[in-house]
Amino acid sequence: MTEQKKLKAHVRDRMARTGESYTTARRHVAHILGVVPGYPGFGAFEHRPSTLARRLLAQAGVDVDEPMACGLGGGVGFLYSIFEYKAVDHPLLTIVAQHHPMPWLEAVTTHLGIVPDVQHSSGAKVALRKLDDALAQGRSAHLLVARGHLPWHTGVDPMEAAEPYAVVVAGVDGGDYLVDDVPGGPWRIGAEDLAAAWAAHRKGRFEITTLGPPTGRVDVPQAVRRALTLTSDHLTGPVLGHAFDVNFGLSGMAKLSAELREPRKKSGWRARFGESAASRYAMSRLAECLTTAYTAPAGTRPLYAGFLDEAAALLGAPQLKDAAAAFAASGDQWQAVVDLAGGATGAEASVAAGVATGNPAATFDAIADHVDAAAARESEGVSAIRAALA
Numbered sequence: 033m034t035e036q037k038k039l040k041a042h043v044r045d046r047m048a049r050t051g052e053s054y055t056t057a058r059r060h061v062a063h064i065l066g067v068v069p070g071y072p073g074f075g076a077f078e079h080r081p082s083t084l085a086r087r088l089l090a091q092a093g094v095d096v097d098e099p100m101a102c103g104l105g106g107g108v109g110f111l112y113s114i115f116e117y118k119a120v121d122h123p124l125l126t127i128v129a130q131h132h133p134m135p136w137l138e139a140v141t142t143h144l145g146i147v148p149d150v151q152h153s154s155g156a157k158v159a160l161r162k163l164d165d166a167l168a169q170g171r172s173a174h175l176l177v178a179r180g181h182l183p184w185h186t187g188v189d190p191m192e193a194a195e196p197y198a199v200v201v202a203g204v205d206g207g208d209y210l211v212d213d214v215p216g217g218p219w220r221i222g223a224e225d226l227a228a229a230w231a232a233h234r235k236g237r238f239e240i241t242t243l244g245p246p247t248g249r250v251d252v253p254q255a256v257r258r259a260l261t262l263t264s265d266h267l268t269g270p271v272l273g274h275a276f277d278v279n280f281g282l283s284g285m286a287k288l289s290a291e292l293r294e295p296r297k298k299s300g301w302r303a304r305f306g307e308s309a310a311s312r313y314a315m316s317r318l319a320e321c322l323t324t325a326y327t328a329p330a331g332t333r334p335l336y337a338g339f340l341d342e343a344a345a346l347l348g349a350p351q352l353k354d355a356a357a358a359f360a361a362s363g364d365q366w367q368a369v370v371d372l373a374g375g376a377t378g379a380e381a382s383v384a385a386g387v388a389t390g391n392p393a394a395t396f397d398a399i400a401d402h403v404d405a406a407a408a409r410e411s412e413g414v415s416a417i418r419a420a421l422a
Contacts, residue, residue: 041069066205067218068170074202074217078335079328081105081136084174084200084212088137091172092243094144094250103339104140104259106131108332108359108410109266112284114304122310124191127288127321129331129366131263132280133271137174137198137241139262143255146246152237156227159238163201163209166242172202172212174241178232182211184219196233201226256343257421260352264417267410282414285407292400301396311392318399319373322366330370331406333363340417349420358413365406369399 046057049072070091077083079102086101096104111128131139141148153159166173179185180193202218203210209226210218221229230238267281278287294300305314322331337360344352372395 099338
């Protein structure tokens with residue numbers, strides 16, 4: 033297909049989706065030559081995994097918005113963990129506020145009953161050939177790479193640099209692959225650099241996932257029911273079926289609250305993060321984990337509340353309106369935690385008031401109050417979801 037034909041295909045696709053005139057649609061797509069036809073574009077989002085899934089679905093002919101893609105991916109969850117390493121001066125904190133551990137695209141497609149095409153390769157050369165074949169067939173491709181090896185991601189913590197990170201390759205232009213990731217794209221990357229980022233996620237075996245048009249009717253209401261069941265079950269547990277489940281869901285929230293308040297034991301935050309530098313790290317990391325890392329703002333709760341409002345109308349289940357209100361209220365509590373922790377939103381956090389005055393214990397106690405309030409609202413939300421599904 034010539035470049036001019038590619039451009040016309042993109043213009044016609046946008047005209048069909050938006051109702052825009054040819055001139056207006058052409059102005060919007062002229063800058064993304066090389067993107068596979070039907071890929072709906074790049075740009076802002078609230079929750080990155082949901083938006084990548086939504087755009088892949090759109091190209092396959094399944095139209096959902098971001099809140100729906102969020103809910104179908106499992107929406108919200110909670111994982112609280114702290115690890116200690118001799119090479120690091122302070123414990124390392126992780127909170128995953130989105131649904132976990134099922135990969136996002138896998139959860140969305142499983143609930144929708146769509147079978148993706150998943151391929152693996154033994155080496156970069158074969159993997160790149162498969163990627164080129166997919167793009168030549170007009171399919172965007174979901175890859176798992178190491179974020180620290182993507183040139184537009186700078187300052188990635190070495191402890192996180194090789195963790196699996198999803199991106200979508202949505203085209204190729206002038207020898208560069210066009211990547212959908214954070215706002216500002218399409219991001220350009222050459223074959224050598226992409227192969228290096230792909231290979232650095234060693235357990236991924238050069239995974240590439242594409243979506244074709246569904247072979248049958250997509251039952252969205254049934255998909256919503258499946259997703260609601262998964263989310264509510266994982267918030268109350270079990271998730272993995274072994275001892276680590278204490279860190280998940282409402283149990284994980286209770287554990288976080290207890291350790292924030294613990295006055296003496298080594299497991300408490302006063303012992304782990306009471307020193308000034310450790311406190312600053314903990315506050316910054318806590319805010320990050322509830323805003324941008326493995327989440328959307330306010331722990332993904334406002335976005336999930338939007339999904340629940342849509343689900344209430346779709347299923348004719350007014351109890352889901354109550355669930356939406358509960359998770360929206362929970363989001364207010366998680367946002368209050370972010371505010372206490374310094375309001376970090378991707379930049380370096382300011383120090384929370386209690387830490388700045390040399391009294392981190394007071395800040396920890398105040399955060400625990402909000403965690404308890406959030407957990408109470410989410411327990412109410414789970415009860416409302418189960419009432420809707422009964």
